[in-house]
Amino acid sequence: MNKKEARKWLFSIIAWGAAVVWFSPILWMLSTSLKPTLVATTERVPRWLPDPLTFANYQAIISPAVGAGLLQAFINSVLVAVASVLLLLLVATPAAYALSRLHFFGRNFIFWSYVVVLAFPGAIFLIPHFLIIKDIGLMNNLWALVLPGLGATFGVFLLRQYMLGIPRELEDAAWVDGCSRLRFLIFIVVPLIRPALGVLALMTFLGSWTSFLWPLLVLSTPDNFTMPLGLVRFTAGWGDPFRGIGPTMAGAFIAVLPTLIIFVLGHRYLMRGISLGAIGK
Amino acid sequence: MSSVASQVPFKRTLRAPLKRALREAGAFMFLLPHFALFVLFVVYPLGYGLFISFHRWTLLDPPRYVAWGNFVRIWGDARFWDAVMNTVVFAAISVPITVALGLLLALLLNQQLHGRLWLMVAFVSPVFFSSIGILLSWNWVLASFPAGLVNFYLMQAGLLTLPVSWFGTPASAWFWIIVITVWWIVGFGTLLFLGALQKIPPEQYESAMIDGAGAWARFQHITLPWIRNVLIFETVRQVILAFGLFDQVFILTGGGPGGATRTMVLYMYQMGFDRQQLGLAAAISWYIFIVIILFGLIQLAFIARSVRSAED
Numbered sequence: 001m002n003k004k005e006a007r008k009w010l011f012s013i014i015a016w017g018a019a020v021v022w023f024s025p026i027l028w029m030l031s032t033s034l035k036p037t038l039v040a041t042t043e044r045v046p047r048w049l050p051d052p053l054t055f056a057n058y059q060a061i062i063s064p065a066v067g068a069g070l071l072q073a074f075i076n077s078v079l080v081a082v083a084s085v086l087l088l089l090l091v092a093t094p095a096a097y098a099l100s101r102l103h104f105f106g107r108n109f110i111f112w113s114y115v116v117v118l119a120f121p122g123a124i125f126l127i128p129h130f131l132i133i134k135d136i137g138l139m140n141n142l143w144a145l146v147l148p149g150l151g152a153t154f155g156v157f158l159l160r161q162y163m164l165g166i167p168r169e170l171e172d173a174a175w176v177d178g179c180s181r182l183r184f185l186i187f188i189v190v191p192l193i194r195p196a197l198g199v200l201a202l203m204t205f206l207g208s209w210t211s212f213l214w215p216l217l218v219l220s221t222p223d224n225f226t227m228p229l230g231l232v233r234f235t236a237g238w239g240d241p242f243r244g245i246g247p248t249m250a251g252a253f254i255a256v257l258p259t260l261i262i263f264v265l266g267h268r269y270l271m272r273g274i275s276l277g278a279i280g281k
Numbered sequence: 282m283s284s285v286a287s288q289v290p291f292k293r294t295l296r297a298p299l300k301r302a303l304r305e306a307g308a309f310m311f312l313l314p315h316f317a318l319f320v321l322f323v324v325y326p327l328g329y330g331l332f333i334s335f336h337r338w339t340l341l342d343p344p345r346y347v348a349w350g351n352f353v354r355i356w357g358d359a360r361f362w363d364a365v366m367n368t369v370v371f372a373a374i375s376v377p378i379t380v381a382l383g384l385l386l387a388l389l390l391n392q393q394l395h396g397r398l399w400l401m402v403a404f405v406s407p408v409f410f411s412s413i414g415i416l417l418s419w420n421w422v423l424a425s426f427p428a429g430l431v432n433f434y435l436m437q438a439g440l441l442t443l444p445v446s447w448f449g450t451p452a453s454a455w456f457w458i459i460v461i462t463v464w465w466i467v468g469f470g471t472l473l474f475l476g477a478l479q480k481i482p483p484e485q486y487e488s489a490m491i492d493g494a495g496a497w498a499r500f501q502h503i504t505l506p507w508i509r510n511v512l513i514f515e516t517v518r519q520v521i522l523a524f525g526l527f528d529q530v531f532i533l534t535g536g537g538p539g540g541a542t543r544t545m546v547l548y549m550y551q552m553g554f555d556r557q558q559l560g561l562a563a564a565i566s567w568y569i570f571i572v573i574i575l576f577g578l579i580q581l582a583f584i585a586r587s588v589r590s591a592e593d
Contacts, residue, residue: 004393007393008392008393008394008395009395011389011392011393011394012394012395012396014389015389015390015392015394015400016395016396016400018389019399019400019403019404020403022403022404022464023402023403023404023407024422024430025415025418025419025422025464026407026410026415026418028418028421028422028430029414029417029418029421032421041427042427045433046430046433090314091314091315091318092315094311094312094314094315095311095312095314095315095316097311098308098309098311098312099312102308102311103305103308104305104306104308104309104312105305110312110316113324114319115581115584115585115588116581117323118580118581118584119577119578119580119581119584120327120570120577121521121524121525121566121569121570121573121577122525123525123545123546123549123566123569123570124326124327124330124566124567124569124570125322125323125326125327125330126549126553126566127330127333127549127553127559127562127563127566128325128326128327128329128330128333128563129322129326130553130559131329131333131559132321132322132325132326132329147318147322148322149322150315150318150322151315151318151319151320151321151322151323152322152323153319153323156315157584160591161587161588161591164591164592165591181307181308181311185311206409209411210409210410210411210412212411212412212413212527212528213527213528213531213546213550217554227411227413228411228412228413228414231413231414231417232413232532235417241420242421242424242427245421248417248421249417249418249421252413252414252415252417252418253414255410255411255413255414256410256411256414256415259406259409259410259411260402260406260410262409263402263405263406263409264398264402264406267398267401267402267405267472270409270472271472271475271476272476274469274472274473274476275473275476275477
């Protein structure tokens with residue numbers, strides 16, 4: 001083994017050791033979710049490998065009796081996240097196209113307004129959003145979780161940054177061929193910016209999936225709860241927070257799992273998107 | 282085209298502006314759907330929020346104009362200043378740790394390693410997890426009865442004789458809120474720094490090695506200048522994020538013990554939705570805005586530069 005290879009192994013061992021410790025709260029969550037609650041709360045020495053191993057906690061949270069709507073909360077979370085992603089892509093793509101390639105009165109003013117609000121803290125929107133949603137009658141409605149986010153400018157900004165990289169000549173060629181702006185956007189621009197659309201879709205999905213404070217304000221009945229709210233209610237339902245720790249950890253793991261899968265599959269996209277938002281090229 | 286136009290100057294002068302206006306209107310149609318949502322959910326709320334903050338606004342009685350009354354009341358509210366102090370101290374401690382650790386992890390992950398993807402999953406993926414999911418898990422890890430993992434291992438090591446209720450005293454509550462927050466969000470910076478590190482040309486390190494530069498010198502003179510901008514960007518982003526601290530204190534401590542972990546956003550939430558004083562809550566939100574506007578401006582400068590770099 002040469003020196004380089006030895007160095008690689010040394011660093012790997014250190015990194016893996018640190019990684020296992022770092023990830024242990026999630027591993028412990030998974031481990032607990034596979035134990036009967038009584039075992040989890042009474043074992044004298046923590047057992048990382050559950051014995052006996054049981055899937056009863058997962059069955060319990062899916063069942064209407066114990067789950068108390070956690071399955072519905074999962075479905076609601078998926079619905080809200082998917083609707084947020086699709087609608088945002090639908091409105092942000094043409095907007096980014098208009099702000100990067102088309103010309104109209106006030107374009108620069110609007111674009112810089114879009115940029116300026118990127119720096120505003122979310123807190124100042126909370127109270128007015130709450131009252132607007134109340135005024136338009138969407139309290140305790142899942143649309144209340146989708147709509148306010150569609151006005152956010154980050155997605156438009158991200159897509160515009162990416163569209164600026166499309167060569168001008170392509171557009172000129174399309175013009176000569178008599179291609180309309182809409183057709184050009186759909187058949188030429190959209191395929192070219194697929195990576196940026198992917199990034200935006202991932203970030204929007206993650207943002208929607210993990211959102212807590214806003215759903216807490218506007219949703220009031222359990223049948224409309226999203227996963228984070230459902231979990232908080234589910235935990236509170238046991239009185240003593242650890243009396244239902246088995247099913248609670250199962251629910252928490254279900255809440256974390258989709259984002260874990262997204263990260264494993266899409267980490268390259270996420271890295272690119274984060275850099276694109278921060279430093280342009 | 283221009284020769285044709287010069288043959289019929291009269292027609293051109295009449296039609297051209299109209300055609301242009303139509304073309305511009307057509308172009309604006311692409312923006313319109315998003316722009317309408319932008320006006321409804323960004324522009325209008327800004328004005329509305331300001332309007333609310335000048336009124337006594339509860340959900341029961343009709344709003345009453347109180348001029349600067351809400352701002353004055355919040356200014357004289359000791360609880361508010363405690364919340365400001367809590368948030369500032371939290372930011373001052375957690376942001377440097379988050380940024381430094383994020384950089385350290387990025388440097389580690391930038392090495393030749395076995396199973397790098399899975400190391401990334403361990404260190405980075407938590408930032409994308411649901412706050413509630415991970416907070417419930419941490420709550421369980423820190424449990425005092427029955428003894429959670431932390432209490433168990435500390436007792437094993439002989440550092441504790443009895444399980445500790447970690448959220449019982451302000452100091453230990455803050456300690457764990459900071460640990461959990463850093464653990465949760467450090468991955469974003471790691472990902473950002475990793476992207477920047479991978480852009481550094483390897484030749485620079487090679488020639489520095491030939492010149493006999495040590496590891497620290499190479500970091501200082503090559504790595505740091507290359508990633509400086511990302512480093513500042515991430516620091517500013519973390520500061521703004523830290524001032525929004527809510528989920529952790531809401532779930533783990535509820536602001537206790539005795540308001541010691543109450544943050545600005547938590548206080549705004551309690552004012553607006555527990556006490557139903559939306560006017561006062563809106564006033565708090567503008568104070569939050571004022572506190573972090575400086576960082577917002579730095580962030581804007583960065584965004585403006587990235588816009589320029591993409592436009593070139």
